[in-house]
Amino acid sequence: MSNKIRQNILVVDDEITVCKSIRMALLxxxxxxxxxxxxxxxxxxxxxxxYDLVITDLMMPGISGMDLLSALxxxxxxxxxxMVTGYPTIKTAxxxxxxxxxxxxxxxxxxxDLRGLVSRAFKASSLERSPGAITEAKEIPSDLYYIIGHTxxxxxxxxxxxxxxxxxxxxxxxQIVFFEFPEPNKNIGQGEMCAxxxxxxxxxxxxxxxxxGKVLKINEKLKTNFNLLKRSPYQKGWIFRIELxxxxxxxxxLVHNE
Amino acid sequence: xxxxxxxxxxxxxxxxxxxxxxxILVIASGGIIILILGTRLEHRTIFxxxxxxxxxxxxxxxxxxxxxxxxxxxxxxLNTTHEGLQAALQKGDTAQLLEYLDLIRVEFKLxxxxxxxxxxxxxxxxxxxxxxxxxxxxxxxxQRALKGEVVSSPQIVSADELTRExxxxxxxxxxxxxxxxxxxPRLERYEENGMMLKAAAPVRDENRRTLGVxxxxxxxxxxxxxxxxxxxxxxxxxxxxxxxxxxxTIFQNDLRISTNVPRADGGRAIGTRVSKEVSQAVLQEGKPxxxxxxxxxxxxxxxxxxxxxxxxxxxxxxxxGMLEKPYVDLRxxxxxxxxxxxxxxxxxxxxxxxxxxxxxxxxxxxxxxxTNRIAQGNLSHKVSVSYQDEIGQLADSFxxxxxxxxxxxxxxxxxxxxxxxxxxxxxxxxRNTRDSLIQSEKxxxxxxxxxxxxxxxxxxxxxxxxxxxLMLEQTPKDSPFHENLRLIADETARCSTIVKGLLEFSRxxxxxxxxxxxxxxxxxxxxxxxxxxxxxxxRIERRLQSNLAxxxxxxxxxxxxxxxxxxNAAEAMPNGGTLTISSRFLPEDNxxxxxxxxxxxxxxxxxxxxxxxxxxxxxxxxxxxxxxxSYGIIEQxxxxxxxxxxxxxxxxxxxxxxxxC
Numbered sequence: 001m002s003n004k005i006r007q008n009i010l011v012v013d014d015e016i017t018v019c020k021s022i023r024m025a026l027l028x029x030x031x032x033x034x035x036x037x038x039x040x041x042x043x044x045x046x047x048x049x050x051y052d053l054v055i056t057d058l059m060m061p062g063i064s065g066m067d068l069l070s071a072l073x074x075x076x077x078x079x080x081x082x083m084v085t086g087y088p089t090i091k092t093a094x095x096x097x098x099x100x101x102x103x104x105x106x107x108x109x110x111x112x113d114l115r116g117l118v119s120r121a122f123k124a125s126s127l128e129r130s131p132g133a134i135t136e137a138k139e140i141p142s143d144l145y146y147i148i149g150h151t152x153x154x155x156x157x158x159x160x161x162x163x164x165x166x167x168x169x170x171x172x173x174x175q176i177v178f179f180e181f182p183e184p185n186k187n188i189g190q191g192e193m194c195a196x197x198x199x200x201x202x203x204x205x206x207x208x209x210x211x212x213g214k215v216l217k218i219n220e221k222l223k224t225n226f227n228l229l230k231r232s233p234y235q236k237g238w239i240f241r242i243e244l245x246x247x248x249x250x251x252x253x254l255v256h257n258e
Numbered sequence: 259x260x261x262x263x264x265x266x267x268x269x270x271x272x273x274x275x276x277x278x279x280x281x282i283l284v285i286a287s288g289g290i291i292i293l294i295l296g297t298r299l300e301h302r303t304i305f306x307x308x309x310x311x312x313x314x315x316x317x318x319x320x321x322x323x324x325x326x327x328x329x330x331x332x333x334x335x336l337n338t339t340h341e342g343l344q345a346a347l348q349k350g351d352t353a354q355l356l357e358y359l360d361l362i363r364v365e366f367k368l369x370x371x372x373x374x375x376x377x378x379x380x381x382x383x384x385x386x387x388x389x390x391x392x393x394x395x396x397x398x399x400x401q402r403a404l405k406g407e408v409v410s411s412p413q414i415v416s417a418d419e420l421t422r423e424x425x426x427x428x429x430x431x432x433x434x435x436x437x438x439x440x441x442x443p444r445l446e447r448y449e450e451n452g453m454m455l456k457a458a459a460p461v462r463d464e465n466r467r468t469l470g471v472x473x474x475x476x477x478x479x480x481x482x483x484x485x486x487x488x489x490x491x492x493x494x495x496x497x498x499x500x501x502x503x504x505x506x507t508i509f510q511n512d513l514r515i516s517t518n519v520p521r522a523d524g525g526r527a528i529g530t531r532v533s534k535e536v537s538q539a540v541l542q543e544g545k546p547x548x549x550x551x552x553x554x555x556x557x558x559x560x561x562x563x564x565x566x567x568x569x570x571x572x573x574x575x576x577x578x579g580m581l582e583k584p585y586v587d588l589r590x591x592x593x594x595x596x597x598x599x600x601x602x603x604x605x606x607x608x609x610x611x612x613x614x615x616x617x618x619x620x621x622x623x624x625x626x627x628x629t630n631r632i633a634q635g636n637l638s639h640k641v642s643v644s645y646q647d648e649i650g651q652l653a654d655s656f657x658x659x660x661x662x663x664x665x666x667x668x669x670x671x672x673x674x675x676x677x678x679x680x681x682x683x684x685x686x687x688x689r690n691t692r693d694s695l696i697q698s699e700k701x702x703x704x705x706x707x708x709x710x711x712x713x714x715x716x717x718x719x720x721x722x723x724x725x726x727x728l729m730l731e732q733t734p735k736d737s738p739f740h741e742n743l744r745l746i747a748d749e750t751a752r753c754s755t756i757v758k759g760l761l762e763f764s765r766x767x768x769x770x771x772x773x774x775x776x777x778x779x780x781x782x783x784x785x786x787x788x789x790x791x792x793x794x795x796x797r798i799e800r801r802l803q804s805n806l807a808x809x810x811x812x813x814x815x816x817x818x819x820x821x822x823x824x825x826n827a828a829e830a831m832p833n834g835g836t837l838t839i840s841s842r843f844l845p846e847d848n849x850x851x852x853x854x855x856x857x858x859x860x861x862x863x864x865x866x867x868x869x870x871x872x873x874x875x876x877x878x879x880x881x882x883x884x885x886x887x888s889y890g891i892i893e894q895x896x897x898x899x900x901x902x903x904x905x906x907x908x909x910x911x912x913x914x915x916x917x918x919c
Contacts, residue, residue, distance in 0.1 A: 015717045021724035059713065086716045107716035108723040108754045110747070111731070249893050 006032045012042040012056035025111035039063025058085045073100045080121045090191040094253035116203035120172040138167040145254040153210040164238040174199030176226045182215045190250045212246040274619040281611045308559040315578040316561035319488040331410035331457040333366045334474045338459045347469040352382040360384040370423045371474040385424040403458035403471040410457035411568035417450035431479040433529045441531040452479045453510040479515040498584045509575035512537045557582040621649045637664035712757045723750045769894045773808035783820045795834030802841045810919035815891040822884040823854045830858025852913040860905035
């Protein structure tokens, strides 16, 4: 494995313990991990060195996570950025995806949550770089509102909708071995975790709800056949039906191709 | 000056006294005038009646007087035809006639009966047969008789002649003059001549040659036959208080020679004389006299007429008179009755007027009392209305006025009470508002704290969670530490859940939406704030749509939003300015729009997108949640909050949310 190219990761957080913990969680032969305690330091470091992935806290004094994101993308448009967010700033995190972040992870998280996300990030990168990636990609239906590379919402009627996982998200995970569905009647906010999957590689992945509302119905067919997800991500592979409570607001964080 | 002050005093008397005084004045002056006119009229009527009667009585007296004269005339004329008279005169022997003629004289109550020859010489004197031979040819009566006429007349007879006719006659005629007040002065002390009614007739032969004259007569002095007969015929002996009412008198010149006017001692008042003015009128001017006259010792209503002799010379007066006293008494009685009646009428009038005045002044007094009572605050007092005259109407108006006053006063009292109630209500409301503000402030603080805690705690939690899991990964499952590490990991996850719950709690209040009056809510909230110190220099302009349909909102939450936006605006205008709040209905989308437009410092462009972020604040004091909370609330109402701003000029916050639930 030593000849294998190690991926460069920069961890940015104003708290050194968090930086250290994240580093510890990701510590492996595959990754070369740097840390920075502020946005300024992170920018400095990224000028000196090219990082494949930056994991940054959203709320920091000085240059915030969002500012850092745009600055990093200016330096390297292909850079993958994972936002670490607290609960109060979750909508901001959703917004950050629109602005080019790969994904975000709410604090606190477990090492496996982080590893899953990081692996998805690299897998997505490698998929992008692989030949035929474009042809393989399923076309995104025009009626969807979605979080790029994550989940979608199809509005049905006045205030209900179906929620499912984006094709490129599913491509970035392995064989699904476990799917944790949301509980019916539970209220979920936009950007909060609504489902969780585990693949054959032992990673677990959180799935963020694209919209706020109350869980109405679970796709029972999906329960028995996880393959539906990958086979028909935008149709039969929907996860649950939602009663929308905050659609207009939610739309702000979503992408819609018309 | 004195008169002026008296008038002033009278004018300031109570109305009632003024009324009574003026009525008394009118009635009294009227009464006095009527009394005076009445008595005058009555006096005149009574006296003219009495005078008419007296004039009539005088005529009756004349009849009696003349009848007596005619009697004498007839007796004398009748006896001239007696054969014996002719014969005796022709023969010149009259002695045998004496007996016969004397008999005639006595029979017919003549005082004298005398016969003369053709030359007027007395040949037979029945009363004093010895006294004959005197020549009477100078006597006008005899002269006319000698010429063949039968004549009769009253005549003054001298004392000599009387003596010749009979000494007793002269004695009878003699009268001492008694002093009489009011009479014209006279030098004589006595009267010795007499007045007689005399008749003379010629005695003729077959050839109608005058042989002589027979004459007879009665002496009126002290002869009361005529006057008593007049009294008897005319007054029928009527008496008044023991006194004869009617009197008659024969005057010889101005001297009473035959009368039934009594003297004070009860005797006849002969020898007294007529008053000067009567004497002047009747004796000198020959006019009859009709008036009241003072006769002897009393007032009489009297009539005087002149007695004339054959030559039409006035020789005396015939008088009749009625005692004035009965008339005076009658007049007095009438007067008394009249006065009495007038008095009763006056009293009756006074009583009537009193009641009328009372009827006028009583309501006025009542009204004065009523005004006093009302002035003392008793507004329910009413003036009693008896009649629908002007005062009644005034009282009506007055009652209406006090009624209105009372109503107004009651309304004021009620208003005052409701005002108190309102103040209480408003105070309660304010307290509630304050409480809810404190509550929301508390909630905001809790949210802030929770957010702070979440942020701060999330970092250590993240470290703990990651490291625990890392340790778990490296610890075999059969290791005694595995179980402990699992516990730490689970509890750390639970901490995370607790923090998340805390944040959810602080941020989410599901709205209680109801159709509500948004305009009223705006007014109320504006009113609540505009008196605050923060708004001291700020003019609030309202442009609120008045007929807005009910909007489905949680009033408490929307109120909080309005509140937050207004406070924000105030803080953006520390040196004063204008806050314009407008509302309108957007029918095409069935939305309501509320716009808060201030003239404050504005917001820099780079801060606009952070404005609604929680804990974003430019102030030292704010929680940084006001706008975030507002944002959340409007969000919960399916609405939108939008901001536009030009630094240095002001900001415009626009709220839009649906009308229906």
